[in-house]
Amino acid sequence: MKMTIERLNEIKAQYEPIVKARNLVGEYAEEMAQHSQYRKQILVCGGTGCTSSGCGKVVEALEAELKANNCDDVIVVKTGCFGYCALGPIVIVYPEGAFYSQATPEGAARIVKEHIVGGNVCKDLLFPETVQENGEVLPLGKIRFYKKQMRIALRNCGVISPFKIEEYIATDGYRALHKVLTSMSQDDVISTMLASGLRGRGGAGFPTGRKWAFAKASVGDVKYVCCNADEGDPGAFMDRSILEGDPHAIIEAMAIAAYTIGAKQGYVYVRAEYPIAVERLRIAINQAREMGLLGKNIFGTDFSFDLDIRLGAGAFVCGEETALMASIEGKRGEPRPRPPFPAVKGLFGVPTVLNNVETYANVAQIILKGADWFSSIGTEDTKGTKVFALGGKINNVGLVEVPMGTTLREIIEDIGGGIPNGKTFKAAQTGGPSGGCIPAEFIDTPIDFASLSKIGSMMGSGGLIVMDEDTCMVDIAKFYLEFTCEESCGKCSPCRIGTKRLLQLLEKLTDGKGEMEDLEKIEELSKHMQSSCLCALGQTASNPVVSTIKFFRDEYLAHIVDKTCPAHKCKKLTRYLIDPDKCVGCTLCARNCPVKAIKGEVKKPHVIDQDKCIKCGVCLGNCKKFKAIYTE
Amino acid sequence: MSNGNSIEFMGTPAQEAELKKVIAKYKEQPGGLMPALQEAQGIYGYLPYEVQKMLAEGLDVSMSEVYGVATFYAQFSLVPKGKYIISVCLGTACYVKGADRVLTAIEEKLGIKSGECTPDRKFSIEACRCVGACGLAPVMTVNGEVYGKVTPEQAVKVIESYMAKED
Amino acid sequence: MKMINLTINNIPVSVPEGTTILQAAKQIGIDIPSLCYLKDINCIGACRVCVVEIVGRRGLTASCTYPVEEGMKVLTNTPAVRASRKTTLELILSTHNRKCLSCERSGKCELQKLAADYGLDEDRFAVEEELVPIDYSTPYVVRDNNKCINCQRCIAACSKMQSVGAIGNIRRGYDVHVGSPFEMGLGSTACVGCGQCIVACPVGALSEVSNVDKVWAAISDPAKKVVFFTAPSIAATLGECFDMPVGTNVEGKMVTAIKMLGDVEAFNMNVTADLTIVEEANELINRVKSDKPLPMFTSCCPGWIKFCEHNYPELLPNLSTCKSPQQMFGALLKSYYCEKNGIDPKDLFVVSVIPCTAKKFEVERGEFHADVDVALTTRELAKMIKGASINFNELPDSEFGDPFAIATGAGAIFGATGGVMEAALRTANNLLGGNNEALVFTDVRGTTGIKEATYTINGTEVAVCVASGLANARKVIEMIKSGEKNYLFIEIMACPGGCINGGGQPYQFDAVRNFVDLKALRASVLYKSDDANGLRKSHESPVIKALYDEYFGAPGAEKAHHLLHTKYTARKKYN
Structure with a gap:
């Protein structure tokens, strides 16, 4: 079938009201x-997170x-992911935008009976924040998690x-x-991309327009566009x-990139660990x-383009x-080694453009x-928005998209809802294994x-x-x-051997065997790898070390000099102790001690033999009643 | 020297016929080795010598290349997997929430290490990177069934429930 | 050609576009160190020893792969560069089994040299690790991965240069190592034994299986009569082991040295090269006349034979049935020579000195009944000479012993690619009644990987092809199989450039291999000795004539067929 603008308009007219009702x-x-x-x-999140939490049964x-x-x-x-993964499975009823969190099949039955048929929102099943004191129900876009977000790349996710391609067409x-x-x-597209200021979202931040311009300028009958969906950051x-x-959105953007550089074929390289994404x-x-x-001959023009999927097979380095x-x-x-750069000699030795998924998601x-419009969003340095996967010790685990220039505080406190269990924020890690804290x-x-980077x-x-x-x-x-x-590929020596030695030195520290000399070696090796490794994986592999030493040197020193782990995380540096004042000798x-390291008479305070203790923590878990066991 | 694989190959003619189709499909495709290996593993569950040999001969590449690719990517396995594949996510979110202890508990329970298979081929354990269910950290899966927010004790109970299952 | 101007350490340099920084630096007398770089086949920027600073570029850059750019400012000797090289080398050393004193490569090891040059601390990153097993599964090469530094030069030699692919990278990261599929040992693969991996190796991870002790034992055994014969290329390369310039002919010293090893005889293998030519030229003409399989391929290279047996069993009928000169010599010694001198063949200990590791495999092939007891490489002979405290460089010249002393120039050029073809053409030309003056066939000379020519000899069109390096051989065969090309006679040598560049030849550092045309320099010795020889055609050799008169009767006659010809066995690529 040939697609025309008229046909596109027809489909849009038919599906727009349906999609727009989901605001x-x-x-x-x-x-x-x-x-x-x-x-x-009734929209049900069918992302991987919610699928794991059982959205299938809810549907x-x-x-x-x-x-x-x-x-x-x-x-x-x-739909795809709403972003609020901690609350899955997520169900939203439109047009009112009632936001049911952690839905169950039983709850689903009630939603239909009471809300859909009976017209009464099941307030007890809603995400509590959406229920106002006056009983009014807020649409989910107005809750704190969403309020500060700005969705460009994620605009259709969860919507x-x-x-259904028709629903995508309905959103233009x-x-x-x-x-x-x-x-x-082709040059118009390049200048638009350049003017927009869009930079690659895969990590390095290379201007997309320049990348396309290089590939367009490279001579060749055959060229390729590729999409990096080998999301390796754990x-x-x-x-x-x-x-x-x-x-x-990705298919359309890749077609645009292909037109711009003169390619006819594209490949999406997706992690095999993402079966749902691959299927969709x-x-x-x-x-x-x-x-x-x-x-x-897409839209009756002489532009032809097709796309194939290639599956990754579990190698972080393939993000390079x-x-x-x-x-x-x-x-x-x-x-x-580069040069030659992929724009000159890439896939199968021909000019190739490779962009990350999120980058493509901005293009259309x-x-x-x-x-x-795009360059009006963000900061002087970086235009547009960025999607973050918010995780770790934070209340609202999930996916958020914010304008560049948003502060970390806004993300953590406003969107993320702060740190759970009354703990305090210590640091955030961005950039995964290549980043810093x-x-x-x-x-x-x-x-x-x-x-x-500053x-x-x-x-x-x-x-x-x-x-x-x-x-x-x-x-x-x-x-x-x-x-x-x-994940090092093992090709270049500084990375192959350097990562291993660096790890061994860090293990020495967490084992309580570290010496000051080791810290010097750690710093030297880290610097060495940054300057001398072949690819970005190796060059950035020591970043987490460098930045933690920079900001938390005292913690390193505690491990080396005092042989303690201030966070009580490093097992071998943790000592389990019994407070004799609290211990009632319940035995x-x-x-329950697996190695019989705890001695004491009945009804008298017990003592842990530090030489025998394997630091399994079973005793700590057992002494909930008297809270006599502590760590230091 | 033997072909280095001590586990007996038990491929069936039906599997071989399927593999031949895969080879025919990718023979002329540039870069066909990766998807061919992926599909071959789909057929046999792992990539033993016999399968890699057929791929090397069929796709006309050296076996060194096939083996080099097969041992490069974490997804490929040279040993069979258990009937129940236990996967513990060691992604950052899960790790921060104690996934390492969950893994250790499972390893101790089954007496095998991550990457290994129990002698009765019932269980194998693997550590994986981020299944994308960070909201449920720490996460383990058994044949794709997700168990979220697991403690080491709960993980052991999950294993026990599979142990109790009849074949 | 467009020239690029840059400065290296502030010295202006002008080089053709596409030149790498490493190559450009060579022009101003700077040898940037490297471990993984091998010109044309291994430009992967992996070892990171060759890093340099490029002003304005972040971090350090591998100079072996980075092409020069106009106006570029390169610094090769800054504190950052020196520190990086030192740390990289120390890291590499920490994974290397530092048994340098007893290492085969001691003194010829590129890592050892750099360790000295950069004043390395070998303990700084050292860790205790278990050793991995050493691969002794072949009769010709030993792989000790405890010394491997993962430069991948051997893999490149095996896969790119030779298209054999018996070894590859296995696993990844710190666990990455070079080996055969399923760790099955080289002996279970389709390895052809060419030994190009050994000469590509910068350290002692690869070496030949040494037979030196066996030879010493035979020499000291009073019951044994020990005879040596040396292949044509040995005289052209042995001097390199004694620090002589590449391309020095040391035939006279070599003969003297061998005779000084003990009560041994030294013969000239060029004699059986001549014999091979006579047999082979006759076989070719016979094949043409009697409609037997054509084209005919030469069979003097055992690496090529094994390659053909594994990869192209259907072409075995096209291989000349002539034994290689080594095996002809062995057969001749254990029959003719023993008969003539009243020696019991079991008391004769035959040592061939060859530039080749595949010949170590060849002597063990069952069909040759151990006619040659031991094959030594050029390097092993040098080791024996050194072990006997012989001051090689000061030796006077001697001549090979009779009756195998005199050979033609045609026999000498056997050691270079195209040499067998040219020698055969000289004789075939005569057999076909061609112009008697035809001696030099320049089209088949030179170190190019694939050469072809067509000669019209007395009305017969003779289309020939010469390939060296098995990847080139594969190309030629594929072209023949597809019908794109058609030849009558094809010479194949497994090693690029032929035997002068064999896997048993002296080690040369990459700084030499990457910048000196070893193949051409070494081959020049052979062509000079051909020029200087009064005898240029194998069939005109008095020794050969005598052999036929006294012993074989005629080329291809019964006795000749029995002693000088052989059969081949199809081999599987994988078991």
Whole structure:
């Protein structure tokens, strides 16, 4: 089938009221709902997080109950990620935007009976923050978690069905591609991208327009565009969420990039660990092909483009562009020196553009709304928004998108809802294994590329892990080194051997065997790897070490000099002790100690033999009643 | 020297026929080795010598290359997996919330290490990076079934429930 | 060609576009150190020893892969560069089994040299680690991964240069190591034994299986009569082991030295090179006349034979049935020579000195009945000479012993790619009644990987092809199989450039290998000795004539067929 602008308009007209009735903040929702064939729409988050929490059973229960109540004018829509993963499974009823959190099949039945049929919102099932004191129910867009967010890359996630190309088209989908193909030259697209100030969201922040310009300038009959969806940072999942929630946005953006550089074929390199994303992308590609939005002579122009999916196989280093291309070529994912740059000699030796998922997710919007619109968002250094995967010791774990320049404090306190259990914020880690930590004193740092690198961290792909006083910074550095050491491809010597030696030195510290000389070696090796490794993985592998030493040197010294772990995380440095004043001699701890390290007479204070103790912590868990056991 | 694999190969003719189809599909495709390995592992559950040999001959690449790729990526396995694959997420969020202790508890319970399979081929353990359920940290999965917010004790109970299952 | 201007350590340099920094630095007398870089086949920027500073560029840059840019300012000797190289080398050392005193490569090890140059502390990053098993599974090469530094030069030699792919990278990160699939040992792979991995190795992770002790034992055994014969290229390269310039002919000293090893005889293998030519030229003409499989491939290179057996068993009927010169010599010694001198063949201990590790495999092939007892590489011979405290450089010249002393120039050029072809053409030309003056066939000379030519000899078109390096051989075969090319006679040598660049030849540091045309320099010795020889055609050799008159009767006759020809076995690529 050939796609035309008329056909695009037709589809949009048909589906727009349905989609517009799902307005996060409630604006126009009621009004649009009147044009929709559906009285109510029940959106269920079908992201990986909510799938894990059992949204499938909730959908089944909703559909069964709707059928039982003959609600033909109500649909259930499985969407991509709403972002508020801690509250999954998430169910939202439009047009009112009632936000049900941690839904269960039983709750689902009640929602249909009481809310959909009976017209009474089940307030006890709603996310508590949405219920006002006066009983009024807020749409979810007005809660704290969403209020400070600005959704460009995630605009359709949790709003449209990723299974329906029509819903994407209803949100002006594929209109940017039409505009580009029918009214813009390749150079027009490049200058728009340049003017927008969009920089790569994969970590390094290279201007997208410049990347495209290089690839366009490279001579070659065959060129490729690739999408990096090999989200390797162990704590980031924005790329997955975008693919799960809005796969067509990526397809459209890749087609635009392909037109711009003169490519006919694209590859999306996705982690195999993301089965839901792969499946939805596959469906989306097929739909786009059927509608003539992929394939030959798109929109009747002489531009042809098609897309294939290639699965990663579990290698963090394949997030590096040359390693990713080696992997698509069916080889070991080993990076190679640049130059030649991929824009000149990339996949299969021809000019190639590779962008990250989140980067692509911005492209169609920039084309439609203009470079000025985009560049008006953000800071001088960095335009637009950034999606962060908020995790660790934070109340609102989930996916957030904020304008560049938002401070860490706003993200943690306002959006993230602060630290749980009354603990205090110690540091945030951005950039995953390649990044660094931002200590509490920099909590007011506005987030953009320049500010983060100034304080020794980096934007990275968007993992944002919050740490509290119980987090040991030496242990965290060791955790990241374990990761990079395991994920190093092993090609270049400073990374292959350096990560291992660095890890061994950190282990010495957490084992209580560290000496001052080791700290010097750690610092020297870290610096060495930054300057001398072949690729970014190695060059940045020591960043978590460097930044934790920079901001938490006292913690390192405590491990080395005092042989203690202030956060009580490092097992071998922790001592379990019994407070004789509190111990009543109940013997519970002694009986349960796996190594019989606890001695004492009945009804008299017990003592832990430190030489025998294996620091398993069983005693601590057992002494809940008297709280006599403590660690230091 | 043997082919280095002590576990007996038990491939069926049906599996071989399927593998041949995979080879035919990727023979002419540039970069076909990765997806071919992925599909081969889908057929056999792992990538033993016999399978890699067929791939090398079929795709006309050296076995060194096949083996090099198969041992580079964490997803590929040279040993069979257990009937129940236990996966403990060691992503940052889960780690911060004590996933390492969950893994240790499971390893102790089954008497095998991560990456290994019990002799009766019933369980294998693997550590994985972020299954994307950070809100439920720490997370473990058994054959894809997700168990969130698990303590080491709960994890052991989950294993016990699978142990109790008849074959 | 566009020239690029840059400065290196503030010295202006002008080099052609595409030149790397490392190459450009060489021009102003700076040898930037490297461990992984091997020109053309291993430009991977992996070892990071060759790092330099480029003014305005963040971090350090591997100079082996970075092309020069106009106006670029390169600094190769800053504190940051020196510190980085030192730390990288110390890290590498920490993974290296530092048994330097007893190491085969001691004194010829590139890592050892850099350790001295940079004043390394070998203990700084040292850790205690268990040793991994050493691979002794072949009769020709030993791999000791405890010394491997993962430069990947051997892999490049095996896969890119030779298209054999018997070894590759396994696993990743700190666990990455070079090995065969499923760790099965080289002996279970389709390794052809060419030994190019050994000469590519910068350290002592790869070496030949040494037979030196066996030879010493035979020499000191009063019951044994020990005879040596040396392949054509040994005289051209042995001097390198004694610090002589590449391209020095040391034939006379070599013969003297061998005779000084004990009560041994030294023969000239060029004799059986001549014999091979006579047999092979006759076989070729016979094949043409009797409609037997064509094209015919040469069979003197055992690496190529094993390659063909593993990869192209269907071409075995196209291989010349002639034994290699080494095996012809062995057969000749254990039959003709023993008969003539009244020696019981079991008392004759035959030592071949060859530039090759594949010949160590060849002597063990069952069909040759251990005619040659031991094959020594050039390096092993040098080791024996040194072990006997012989001051090689000061030795007078001697001549090979009779009856295998005199050979033609055609036999000498056997050691270079195209040499066998040219020698065969000289004889075939005569057999076909061509112009008797035709001696030099320049089209088949030179170190190019694939050469082809067509000669019209007395009305017969003779299309020939010469390939050296097995990747080139594979290309030629594929072209023949696809029908794109058609030849009558094809010479193949497994090692690029032929035997003068064999896997048993002296070690040369990459600083030499990357900048000196070893192949051409070494080959020049052979062509000079051909020029200087009054005898240029194998069939005109008096020794060969005598052999046929006294012993074989005629080329291809029954006895010759029995002693000088062989059969081949198809081998699987994987077990």
